[in-house]
Amino acid sequence: MRYLLHKTQLHELAGRQEYLYDIFQMYFLPGQPEGNYIPLMPMGTSDPDILFITGHSNTVWNYLSAWIDRVPEKTIVITSCLGYTFRHFASKKEIYVPDLHKTHCELHSGEPYGFSFPISDAELNFYNATGDIGARLQCSYVRLPDKEKK
Secondary structure (H helix, E strand, O other), rough: EEEEHHHHHHHHHHHHHHHHHHHHOOEEEEEOOOEEEEEEOOOOOOOOOOOEEEEEHHHHHHHHHHHOOOOOOEEEEOOOOOOHHHHOOOOOEEEOOOOOOOOOOOOOOHHHHHOOOEEEEHHHHHOOOOHHHHHHHHHHHEOOOOOOOO
């Protein structure tokens, strides 16, 4: 499991680490940059085969275009606008996005919710959901269909 944070979001690092600790009860530390992204790596067991990535749709798209064949995780959870555009990658990985019916992934001030970074509805839902990581994903994100399948 990894959580990718775009270099323009580094000012959110501490808040994102707290968010991840609350959810997974594991500390996440920055790793070696991958393009314009900094991976946050869990200390200890990281069983779920999931990559979380946040950012503007063009930065996420650029990362996936360059790195998709090197991403070891089977599942990618994207918190970004224009989620349906990432269907291009669904033939290679299981891709989850916030909502297929909205073009924008609106962010709210995290302060009223106890977070020190702007947060999306999907991230709030994931945080508040119960159950294992799979159940939390089902409550918070939508899996993109493989564009190759009809």
